[in-house]
Amino acid sequence: MKDNNNVQEARGGFLLNRRDFIKLTGSGILVFFTVGDIDVLAQQRGFGSDYPTDFNAYLRIGEDGRVTCFSAKIEMGQGVITSLAQMLAEELDVELTSVDMVMGDTSLCPYDFATVGSRSTKYFGPPLRKAAAEARAVLIQLAAESLNVNPDRLYSENGVIRDREDPGMKIPYGQLAKGKRIERHLKEGEVAIKHYSRHRISGKATLRTDSMEKVIGKAKFAGDISLPGMLYARILRPPSHSARVTKADVSAAKKITGAIIIEEKDLVAALHEIPEEAEKALGQIKAEYEIPEKDLDNKNIFEYLEKNAPQGQMVTQKGDIDSGRKQAAVSIKSRFLNHYVAHAAIETHTAVAAVEKDEVKIWSSTQSPFMVRSSVARALGFPPEKVRVFPVHVGGGFGGKTTNLETVEAARLAKLTGRPVQVAYTRKEEFFYDAFRPAAVVKAESGLDKEGKIIYWNFEILFAGTRSSEPIYDIPHQQVLAMGGGFGQESIHPFNTGAWRGPGSNTNVYAMESQTDIMAQAAGIDPLSFRMKNLVDERMKRVLKAAADKFGHSFTKGPSGKGVGIACTDYLGTYVATMAKVKVDKENGGVRVERIVCAQDMGEIINPQGAMLQIEGGIAMAISAALSEEVRFRGGSVLTENFDSYDITRFSGAPQIDVVLIDNNDMAPQGCGEPACTTVGAVLANAVCDAIGVRLYELPMTQERIKKVIMKG
């Protein structure tokens, strides 16, 4: 039982002192697990964070036999609340209903950077399994001591330890945990876990475990937290991201009974116990601004991005592009454009903050509770361990809730007023402060030899980032250069940009798989055979074939007029092949997506039901991103303010979606939340081209743009 006293030394945010920690976690059997896998740590660091090296998973078996998993991952609809519980229940041999998930509580859960990148199952799952396996070993040891028998005789089943030689005997886990506090702190490699062939909970289609509270309206989101004396804040917002307040006259606002007006540096806010009164008071604040506007809009943004692209980063370089060019029978150059899109979760960014004597309490619609904790601590001048972010449901994230300005605002206002404060963005504020998926340009150049093999591939990516940008085909001469990241560090954009479900990949796969289709057409080969011919990766071929079998279409040389398309990708280890059938109204340019087939190989599947939901949902979301979503702006002013001018997929736009889950249990679980959606821009671009015979080089393919290319021919 080494490291027994190390809890308080744990780095990376888990800074409770030992007494508090024991009080919070109570008695029982606790297992902490250290992820020691160098590759995993390197990947997570690569994502821009100092990932802790001590532990990132722990669980507790209580006296009542209930098992609690503590994880700073958050649930935002993607279903890890269920799949992680399945992994734990499986390895510990308890029913799924005996597992409680405590997620995103910064005082109870070990540090985690954020819930992003389809990483929860992939990176949190394996150590959780090992922690559970170790807990099971502890239980068997305790039972052996209590029965005074050899532990080899004992085994676990459904929350009890049994004796092979005494079938009537059983000791419940809770009884073994009673009155004890046992801590285990493990290192990688010490524990063996079950082979998937023995699984009975993991790998089985399982309904969400949090539906009940959601269908009766009891699930608590950040805005549902109400504290005594709480004030509702409305904050003065500039008309543009480049605007600066030069004068704010708050005298009229102050006259509203009960209104509290705060002016502190950049923060001007009206607060009131009644939300409408706060709004009224805000309306009385007269502000003047200085707006040094850049001459930028949806039309000239791409030219501007090309002009201002920074130095590139080489993603891949093999062979020699020049000799590829010389050997090519056909060369094709394209320029693909993708506009800014918003996350547009139905829950707007919302936070409640209370500053008490020596503690700050936060409820936040966030994908990254620990980032919230450090930014609140920094803004208020509190030590981070005095800021506690409590768990709440998150009403959709998609990458957009990794930035949480509203939480810092709520905390600042709570400190300034001495009362709990809620900041809930209006839809207009939501669009204004969203960290949009960056507008991006991909310049593609590639060529074919006489046999229809891709001989060279030369891509320049501007502002989409590097993810999924390595060609999936077998190409002797290739080069991919990425200029400007996709994660919003650039000051180049007129507003915030950031990660949007499948960040970067959406744009990259759109360009890559569109270019592939253009080459197939040039080679006079149907798009399925062309891909098969140029793939050597057997795993990808299998996924593509599975999709084709389900789609049941015999592809011919495009454009075929049938409106069918293909796109595939490798998204951080998850392989996806998607096929689509569309109908285009040639009079008005409207697209109707009739059917989508998506085959996905994500390694071992924990919850096939949850996986299907993620794939279906991701596709539905990405359809409007490909066909209609485009943030309108002029300089730093965001002209898109609500859903009447920002058309997201609705019931009538959601097609039949057939999902094929590839059986590949021998591979460790990969991610699922994002991969499928990244193929949708390309598959629809290819299907639309197949339908109308002309290609669009710009997403979204709005009705107007399609109509325009049809008229031009």
Add this chain to the structure above:
Amino acid sequence: MEEDIQFSLNGKKANISVEGGRSLLSVLRKEFGLTGTKYGCGEGHCGACTVLIDNKAIRSCTRTMEEVAGREVITIEGLAGGKDLHPLQKAFIKHDATQCGFCTPGMVLAAYSLLRENPTPTESEIIYAMDDNLCRCGSYKRIIQAIQTAAEEMKGG
């Protein structure tokens, strides 16, 4: 100016003194603590704030308290009317029709209103009736299945 407004809320008499111009959404959430009704857009575009007024699905964000006086309001918390779950709620669970769950209460109530008017809707009638309720997680297909299952279960009252 505050005024006394009486209405029926989840089957019980409600009496409250508020500014008549306040939105039903705000009053339900703040004054009655019924937080199952959600703010999504504030202008009636998304349906997250849907409640039943006299059994019809109505956007509570654009409805004022004055307009609610004397009417019968049902929110997600009152839908089952004291029973465990309404067939729609059961069907939403059975079909995994929730993801993040934020649009769910509005979806369930919009579906209730539809089934009251049309107990045996076709798929396209469901799509037409529900089309202004938005779900960014994209659970549409599952929600349609849930409504069909509930319709089946509710047959004959």
